[in-house]
Amino acid sequence: xxxxxxxxxxxxxxxxxxxxxxxxxxxxxxxxxxxxxxxxxxxxxxxxxxxxxxxxxxxxxxxxxxxxxxxxxxxxxxxxxxxxxxxxxxxxxxxxxxxxxxxxxxxxxxxxxxxxxxxxxxxxxxxxxxxxxxxxxxxxxxxxxxxxxxxxxxxxxxxxxxxxxxxxxxxxxxxxxxxxxxxxxxxxxxxxxxxxxxxxxxxxxxxxxxxxxxxxxxxxxxxxxxxxxxxxxxxxxxxxxxxxxxxxxxxxxxxxxxxxxxxxxxxxxxxxxxxxxxxxxxxxxxxxxxxxxxxxxxxxxxxxxxxxxxxxxxxxxxxxxxxxxxxxxxxxxxxxxxxxxxxxxxxxxxxxxxxxxxxxxxxxxxxxxxxxxxxxxxxxxxxxxxxxxxxxxxxxxxxxxxxxxxxxxxxxxxxxxxxxxxxxxxxxxxxxxxxxxxxxxxxxxxxxxxxxxxxxxxxxxxxxxxxxxxxxxxxxxxxxxxxxxxxxxxxxxxxxxxxxxxxxxxxxxxxxxxxxxxxxxxxxxxxxxxxxxxxxxxxxxxxxxx
Numbered sequence: 185x186x187x188x189x190x191x192x193x194x195x196x197x198x199x200x201x202x203x204x205x206x207x208x209x210x211x212x213x214x215x216x217x218x219x220x221x222x223x224x225x226x227x228x229x230x231x232x233x234x235x236x237x238x239x240x241x242x243x244x245x246x247x248x249x250x251x252x253x254x255x256x257x258x259x260x261x262x263x264x265x266x267x268x269x270x271x272x273x274x275x276x277x278x279x280x281x282x283x284x285x286x287x288x289x290x291x292x293x294x295x296x297x298x299x300x301x302x303x304x305x306x307x308x309x310x311x312x313x314x315x316x317x318x319x320x321x322x323x324x325x326x327x328x329x330x331x332x333x334x335x336x337x338x339x340x341x342x343x344x345x346x347x348x349x350x351x352x353x354x355x356x357x358x359x360x361x362x363x364x365x366x367x368x369x370x371x372x373x374x375x376x377x378x379x380x381x382x383x384x385x386x387x388x389x390x391x392x393x394x395x396x397x398x399x400x401x402x403x404x405x406x407x408x409x410x411x412x413x414x415x416x417x418x419x420x421x422x423x424x425x426x427x428x429x430x431x432x433x434x435x436x437x438x439x440x441x442x443x444x445x446x447x448x449x450x451x452x453x454x455x456x457x458x459x460x461x462x463x464x465x466x467x468x469x470x471x472x473x474x475x476x477x478x479x480x481x482x483x484x485x486x487x488x489x490x491x492x493x494x495x496x497x498x499x500x501x502x503x504x505x506x507x508x509x510x511x512x513x514x515x516x517x518x519x520x521x522x523x524x525x526x527x528x529x530x531x532x533x534x535x536x537x538x539x540x541x542x543x544x545x546x547x548x549x550x551x552x553x554x555x556x557x558x559x560x561x562x563x564x565x566x567x568x569x570x571x572x573x574x575x576x577x578x579x580x581x582x583x584x585x586x587x588x589x590x591x592x593x594x595x596x597x598x599x600x601x602x603x604x605x606x607x608x609x610x611x612x613x614x615x616x617x618x619x620x621x622x623x624x625x626x627x628x629x630x631x632x633x634x635x636x637x638x639x640x641x642x643x644x645x646x647x648x649x650x651x652x653x654x655x656x657x658x659x660x661x662x663x664x665x666x667x668x669x670x671x672x673x674x675x676x677x678x679x680x681x682x683x684x685x686x687x688x689x690x691x692x693x694x695x696x697x698x699x700x701x702x703x704x705x706x707x708x709x710x711x712x713x714x715x716x717x718x719x720x721x722x723x724x725x726x727x728x729x730x
Contacts, residue, residue, distance in 0.1 A: 218272055222466025224251040225474070228265065229277035230349065231256045231400060232419065233452070236300075240487050244477055250470050258398060259349045260586060263287030271459055274467045279349035280450040282356065285531040286538075288455075295471065296455030299478050300493035301501060303521065304353045304448040305440040307423050308415030312338055313439040313516070316415075322518060324441035326361050330388065332415075339393045341416040343402050346538045346587030350399040353448035353528075354417040355537065358388050360526045361446040370527035376537055382544075389545045390656070405712070410436075412710070419450060420517065424492035427515050440516040442523070449525035451496070500524070538587050543615070548593035548657045550649060554641035555627075556665040556693075557600035557607065562632040566666050566693055574624040580617040590615035593655055597648070598623050601641035602634030603670065609644070638665050639673040642688070642705065646680025659686035663705065668698040678708055687711035 219226055225245075229237055237254050245252035257265075259279060266276055266287035276293060278284040284296075306318075306329050313319040316332050333340050343351035356371060362384030363375040375381055394413070396402040403422055406413035407430070420440060427437045456471045458464050477484050485495055492510055494501055501521035503511060511517045528534065561567040576582045578596075583589050590596060592615050599608035610626050612619045642663065649659040661681065681688060688711040690702035699715060706713040 219251060219253055220461070220463055221251065222463040223249070223470075224253065225275060225467055225470045226273045227252060227254045227275045227277055228257055228262055228273040229254055230262065230279035230452075231258060231398060232279040232349065232422075232450070233277055234400075235425070235491055236488070236493065239491070240478070240484060241474065244474065244484070248470075248473070252470075252474075258347060259283035259352070260347055264585065266292065266457070273457060274459070275454060275456055275471050277452065277454040279452060280353055281453055281528050282352045282534055283349055284453050284455075285528065286534055289531040293455035293457055295468070295475070296453050297475050297479065298496040299452040299454050299475070300488050300496050302419045302421045302450040302452070302493060303442060303501060303525070304350055304357065304417060304450060305420045305423065305442055306415065307418055307438045307440045307516075308338065309410060310436050310439045312414045313441065318441045319439050319516065321441065324444060326357070326443040326445040329441065329443055330358070330361075333391045334387060336391070339412060339414040340391065341394045341396065341402055341406060341413050342392050343399050343417075344395040344397055346541050347397045348399055349450060350417065350419055351395065352534075352538065353450060355385070355389075355541065356528055356534075357443060357446040357448035357526055359385055359537065365526075367445075367447065367524040367526050371529040371533055371537075373533050373536065376529075376533055376540075386545050389541070390547050395546075421492035423515065424510055424512075424517065427512070437515055442518065442521060444523060447521070447523050447525050449501070452493075539584065539589065542587055542589040543591055546591065548591045548595075548655065550595040550653060550657050550659045551597065552609075552645040552649060552659070552661045553596075553598045554638060554645060554661060554663045555598065555600050556602075556636060556638065556667065557630055557632050557634075558602040558636045558665075558667060559633050560636075560667055560696065564666060564694055567630075567632045570664075571624075571628050574627045578620045578623045580615065580620060590620060593657065595657070596620065596623065597645075598626065599641050599644065600627075600630055601636075601638060602632075603637045604634075604640050605644060606630075606634065609648075635670065636665060636667040637670040637673065638663060638701070639669060639671065639677040642677040643673050643680045646677060646682075646684045646686070649686050650680065650684035659684060661686055661688040661709075661711075662691070663688055663702070664691040664693060665697055665702070666693040667696050669701055671701075678705070681705070681709050689714065691715075 234256055241254065242252060262276060262278060263283045263286045265272065267289065310319060316338060318324050332338055342354050345351035345355040359371050359381055362381045363371055363378065365371065396405060399418055399422060402416060403418060403426055406416055407426060423438050423440055430437050454475060456468050478488070479497055488495065489507065490510060494503060503519040506519040511519050555570060576586065577588050580589055594615060595611065595613050597609045597611040600606045607626065607630055610623055612623060642661065645661045653659070686709065688705050688709045690706045690711060690713050692699050692702050692715040703713045
């Protein structure tokens with residue numbers, strides 16, 4: 185079952201705080217606050233850098249007597265914070281130059297250097313890659329992969345390109361291909377506007393079975409559900425990490441192919457953001473020492489190689505005397521890759537392409553929101569979070585800042601439930617800004633009250649989405665609740681959802697929600713379960729599935 189587009193409900197207080205200020209004054213963040221000491225370096229890094237940070241960066245900082253405060257965020261969060269003028273961080277470490285260019289169009293970052301290289305590969309279960317004829321080959325062209333994807337020979341996953349770096353790099357790799365560019369030529373605005381690129385990338389995106397919000401999430405879900413996920417576009421280093429886990433468990437490995445003719449490379453740029461304070465010199469020195477350590481120290485280079493990261497100082501992507509337990513030829517890993525990676529477009533072209541993904545390329549969705557409006561949502565502050573999130577996503581000027589715009593053919597329905605359907609359903613067809621703002625107004629006008637019965641809303645959603653749909657539109661239900669639900673309509677709701685054949689993204693907020701109920705709904709529908717004590721973070725995670 186395909187599940188690749190859904191209109192998200194939430195964007196975080198982080199967005200509210202960082203997106204609306206141009207001040208360079210440091211403000212508190214998830215690490216406990218900005219550390220202004222010249223012996224401290226506050227880094228915001230992509231979630232892709234988690235392993236490198238924990239196993240290499242933090243031990244180095246401790247050995248040097250430096251305080252390195254590292255916050256992991258997604259690509260969109262990083263770009264938004266940098267573009268807004270936030271002063272919460274001294275250094276930005278993106279997964280690749282794609283979102284770095286979006287965030288740093290004002291040229292604020294200094295001493296930006298590539299820390300290591302990771303090719304984006306086409307990976308699949310060994311048996312699947314053998315079936316496709318890709319296993320054991322070093323010459324798999326991007327056209328071969330495109331043919332397998334568009335013909336439906338395999339089920340393919342890729343992360344949402346507006347929310348994840350790996351998906352964005354894949355997007356621009358294929359755009360370069362449809363534009364007829366060689367690796368050394370970047371996509372132009374004229375090419376983005378052309379019919380070959382428009383038609384080609386639309387076909388390609390619509391052939392994807394699922395678009396999870398992050399690469400790590402995709403990798404985990406793919407391994408958990410091999411029957412649904414047969415192949416994917418992902419990072420070479422994450423395939424290596426996952427295969428090491430699979431090998432220990434005695435399970436089938438993933439095998440990779442490198443898209444010849446349009447190879448995309450993640451370059452992990454790390455740069456310094458000055459605050460024009462007396463501490464800048466000390467902080468910049470720490471960053472420069474860290475960069476030199478990662479780029480020049482033999483021990484650091486060896487550790488990066490153990491993690492499957494290719495040194496930025498090597499000749500292209502060629503490795504000398506590679507450790508075959510890491511860069512394993514049996515997994516399709518090639519130690520020597522002579523092909524040049526694609527050149528990424530300019531910031532404005534990247535911005536335009538990601539905007540078009542939301543409003544033109546992706547498949548439209550019929551999204552049905554079931555929001556818990558029970559009395560407890562007032563006492564725990566949850567409803568305030570829902571109201572703030574509605575403003576960020578349904579109000580299109582705010583949604584555009586987070587690449588969450590509605591498609592002209594989307595259908596968005598919001599229902600509030602307590603012990604019954606309390607308000608709604610309110611439905612908006614298309615992306616009319618005034619009509620969508622009306623959803624925000626309706627949510628703002630509601631006062632939480634009563635008990636909790638999520639099944640009454642889920643049944644209505646299933647019944648509605650089971651009706652004949654016009655056009656090539658996907659269905660999806662987004663459920664959010666903070667409590668244990670009554671179960672009188674459980675069987676009818678599950679039956680309706682299965683009949684409709686739509687996935688449910690089930691979000692548990694707070695400690696009183698009953699995960700087993702939500703997991704059952706998500707599992708029965710091929711959806712996803714999300715649990716966070718922070719409502720904004722939970723909804724933010726769900727937002728990436730659009």
